[in-house]
């Protein structure tokens with residue numbers, strides 16, 4: 001723990017380091033299947049699966065003849081059957097949504113995806129595209145017995161254009177592996193999130209994932225220059241331009257960015273990767289009021305300017321949860337609010353000077369009560385772990401009700417306070433954290449088991465509140481299966497009608513990821 005003077009000393013002593021030269025993520029946890037499949041989780045899942053069960057409806061059940069076709073197309077090793085083999089693919093990592101798929105297909109090429117979809121469309125077989133299956137709204141799991149199309153084997157990086165920084169790859173590249181690949185060329189993927197070790201870039205694109213550095217690098221609608229997607233009919237739509245400027249007709253790639261696999265299956269992308277920063281610094285700050293959080297954010301923007309690469313927010317309850325459940329010790333504690341301020345630039349001395357000026361300002365004026373600056377990669381990893389592992393820590397408490405909302409910054413934390421009062425003692429925890437630089441709050445509430453009464457007190461109140469302040473009910477996680485029926489809180493009926501028309505046009509038989517994104521009829 002460092003006060004103002006000591007903090008300034010620590011800053012000047014902080015060792016500089018090169019991002020490219022250290023493996024930032026090697027020690028980070030993975031959002032994967034292994035840690036959740038405990039017997040207590042299974043008990044919770046049985047409860048929740050009843051809540052979510054839906055019917056196959058108009059789609060056909062897969063039969064022997066269909067299996068024969070897929071086996072001839074892919075060979076016997078790229079078609080997976082059997083309950084235990086499919087266990088991790090039939091449920092989300094939170095174990096809140098469970099499907100009953102009996103077949104998973106592993107294509108390697110766009111042509112194979114095209115053949116699969118064309119066949120499924122003709123035979124009215126529903127499909128669920130799946131990347132790393134790290135989603136939080138049940139968008140990447142089957143909800144009845146859809147065929148899972150996994151992008152696991154579609155993991156080739158096709159080209160790195162070092163002049164322009166444009167990288168072309170298949171959709172199944174794991175985000176972290178892609179980032180490490182482009183690091184050899186002095187580049188970085190302009191997206192980073194806790195699930196980086198498992199999530200696929202195609203899943204990121206399909207959900208328009210936001211993550212920890214959107215503040216600096218913008219959304220994937222901006223960084224993704226080209227997309228190749230396969231429609232339900234099997235037709236391949238090639239929008240794979242690698243040009244930053246291309247005003248030729250409608251920009252169709254945007255239809256596939258963020259539509260969660262309901263309009264087409266993304267097979268390739270071209271993404272602009274900026275230069276990897278040469279100097280990175282990370283400060284963890286402790287504050288006593290939310291107003292001071294906002295003042296610190298404004299000061300960070302004006303004092304750090306273009307080197308500000310992340311501005312994250314954690315409340316006391318979230319940090320305590322990480323401390324208690326994961327036994328991670330924060331370097332500072334006992335504050336109501338915490339902020340992570342990261343700088344990334346090309347000149348260590350210059351960046352440190354700027355960070356110093358910013359910290360002197362916020363500490364000197366008493367806006368920030370305490371802070372620490374990471375002086376080496378292992379400390380930075382540790383501090384990032386406190387933020388990135390909150391979702392995992394919450395999961396240890398039992399059932400998590402997750403809300404991912406955008407609000408004007410003046411309303412950002414009020415939601416958490418109001419919800420705490422509204423829920424009283426019926427819950428274990430109600431906490432808020434997130435990407436304050438993007439106005440994106442992760443409101444999370446835990447109980448030891450799924451409790452319908454608690455859910456009914458939270459929903460639709462949380463959506464009504466968000467809509468009243470003109471926010472978004474899904475800032476970055478998408479609507480998937482769980483939130484699809486709340487879309488009207490963020491979109492007009494005219495917009496939803498047009499979305500349904502687009503779905504009908506691109507997927508007339510509705511085989512692509514049914515029960516996702518769009519509300520029930």
Ligand SMILES: O=C(O)CC[C@@H](O)C(=O)O
Pocket residue numbers: 194211387388390391402403404434442443444
């Ligand atoms: O668990 C959540 O609600 C948020 C997960 C993720 O988007 C994060 O920012 O950590």
Ligand SMILES: [Zn+2]
Pocket residue numbers: 211434435442476
């Ligand atoms: Zn997030």
